[in-house]
Amino acid sequence: MNNLVQKQRNYFKTHKTKPLSFRVQQLNKLQEVLKSNEKLIYDAIYKDFKKSEFDTFVTELALLYHDIKEAKKNLKKWAKVKSVKTNMLNFPAKSYIIPEPLGVCLVIGAWNYPYQLTLAPAIAAMTAGNTVVIKPSELSSETSAVMAKLINENFDSEYLKVIEGGIPETTELLEQKFDKIFFTGSTQVGKIVYQAAAKNLTPVTLEMGGKSPAFVIKDCNLKMTVKRLVWAKFLNAGQTCIAPDYVLVDETIEKEFLELVKIEIEKENFSIENGNYTQIINERNLDRLSKMIDTDKVYYGGETESLDRIIQPTVLKNVILSDNVMQEEIFGPILPVISYTNLEDAIEQVNDLPKPLSCYIFSSKKEQVKKILNEISFGGGAVNDAVMHIANSKLPFGGVGDSGIGSYHGESGFKTFSHYKSILEKTTLMELSLKYYPHSKTKLNWIQRFIGI
Numbered sequence: 001m002n003n004l005v006q007k008q009r010n011y012f013k014t015h016k017t018k019p020l021s022f023r024v025q026q027l028n029k030l031q032e033v034l035k036s037n038e039k040l041i042y043d044a045i046y047k048d049f050k051k052s053e054f055d056t057f058v059t060e061l062a063l064l065y066h067d068i069k070e071a072k073k074n075l076k077k078w079a080k081v082k083s084v085k086t087n088m089l090n091f092p093a094k095s096y097i098i099p100e101p102l103g104v105c106l107v108i109g110a111w112n113y114p115y116q117l118t119l120a121p122a123i124a125a126m127t128a129g130n131t132v133v134i135k136p137s138e139l140s141s142e143t144s145a146v147m148a149k150l151i152n153e154n155f156d157s158e159y160l161k162v163i164e165g166g167i168p169e170t171t172e173l174l175e176q177k178f179d180k181i182f183f184t185g186s187t188q189v190g191k192i193v194y195q196a197a198a199k200n201l202t203p204v205t206l207e208m209g210g211k212s213p214a215f216v217i218k219d220c221n222l223k224m225t226v227k228r229l230v231w232a233k234f235l236n237a238g239q240t241c242i243a244p245d246y247v248l249v250d251e252t253i254e255k256e257f258l259e260l261v262k263i264e265i266e267k268e269n270f271s272i273e274n275g276n277y278t279q280i281i282n283e284r285n286l287d288r289l290s291k292m293i294d295t296d297k298v299y300y301g302g303e304t305e306s307l308d309r310i311i312q313p314t315v316l317k318n319v320i321l322s323d324n325v326m327q328e329e330i331f332g333p334i335l336p337v338i339s340y341t342n343l344e345d346a347i348e349q350v351n352d353l354p355k356p357l358s359c360y361i362f363s364s365k366k367e368q369v370k371k372i373l374n375e376i377s378f379g380g381g382a383v384n385d386a387v388m389h390i391a392n393s394k395l396p397f398g399g400v401g402d403s404g405i406g407s408y409h410g411e412s413g414f415k416t417f418s419h420y421k422s423i424l425e426k427t428t429l430m431e432l433s434l435k436y437y438p439h440s441k442t443k444l445n446w447i448q449r450f451i452g453i
């Protein structure tokens with residue numbers, strides 16, 4: 001690991017990663033590698049947790065192709081030196097900001113969208129002119145192996161390298177000095193990464209999870225709400241960081257809401273065969289999720305097929321905050337429904353929990369939407385939809401508090417992997433003598449005038 005990081009550092013020091021032409025060339029190469037190996041990519045993820053080609057394309061590859069296209073289109077604009085006004089005290093001079101790459105970056109990814117969560121940050125880092133070490137999750141091991149093969153066979157390791165492995169390998173990587181660490185995973189491991197980074201004063205972006213609520217308010221378009229919520233919740237069998245974790249529904253529409261949810265789940269007909277459902281990633285998670293299903297509260301589903309690692313879409317009703325299912329992020333196909341009598345109390349309940357990664361508000365009343373947006377702090381979200389905000393790269397994606405530090409996607413990804421160097425450039429043709437000794441009342445008056453006080 002030490003050798004690898006040193007090699008990348010030496011390469012970065014040659015400045016070869018900095019020209020925009022080099023960055024575009026490498027992005028093109030990555031696109032070509034992905035495009036010509038899609039079959040390998042689809043097969044690997046299917047082996048890991050039976051994710052279909054359709055879902056892999058839509059939720060992983062499409063986003064990566066889009067990121068590459070957008071980066072190439074905007075690179076010149078993002079990397080441009082930006083002139084800013086010079087203040088009177090520094091007159092005459094020019095002031096400008098130079099975006100520069102940070103250096104050697106480490107990207108640690110989670111398993112649930114294994115291509116997107118490692119390669120999208122890597123694309124942002126490459127676009128900003130860095131070298132990158134990628135550590136995908138050991139839980140999606142087939143995918144990680146394919147990623148290692150594709151990247152390591154096609155790129156120089158001094159520029160881009162995939163390291164496979166779990167805790168020991170990541171721990172060793174974290175002992176190295178990087179210029180940036182970008183982590184996607186649980187809050188618990190995020191804390192370990194943050195501590196390791198602090199030893200070297202390495203800046204971090206932490207993309208973590210949490211319990212993302214969905215408010216279903218009395219005046220919403222209930223049919224549309226249910227359709228969008230059910231899709232967002234059971235996509236990838238609920239193993240999505242921004243999936244609605246639980247629903248807060250107005251008690252007066254709870255019954256109708258539950259009935260419509262049941263109808264919609266049956267209509268969607270979630271199954272591996274239909275390509276719209278996946279396995280639970282491993283037995284440990286299957287076991288963890290099974291313990292969250294309180295049989296007394298099952299409204300729909302609840303069955304588990306242990307051998308195939310499948311949990312049927314499950315809806316729990318009459319859920320209260322002290323229930324097992326409300327103690328941690330679910331990250332699986334279980335939807336707890338909590339009814340509320342008044343919105344104020346529901347907001348307070350959410351605010352008693354750590355700040356979530358997302359929040360969804362289904363309502364047609366502007367004041368209620370505004371109230372929730374104003375009173376709850378969360379990473380990002382949607383009004384009258386769920387999950388889809390991730391598909392707009394103009395929206396910086398990231399958490400707040402326990403759900404994350406920093407953001408990426410589109411230009412925010414470029415910024416995340418850049419340092420903005422501020423420069424004041426003075427002329428040597430003249431010099432104002434105000435700051436120099438001997439001081440005088442007149443000089444002080446002028447300085448005060450320039451500052452504007």
Ligand code: NAD
Binds near residue numbers: 192210329399404
């Ligand atoms: P995880 O934290 O267990 O693992 C993430 C990465 O950290 C893996 O590469 C793993 O090898 C490594 N790791 C695990 N334990 C480690 C340790 N002790 N020391 C050093 N490295 C370690 O998370 P996961 O199970 O892969 O993913 C699920 C979590 O990720 C959920 O909380 C989910 O919400 C979150 N997530 C967040 C986003 C986001 O964009 N915010 C996206 C996907 C998943």
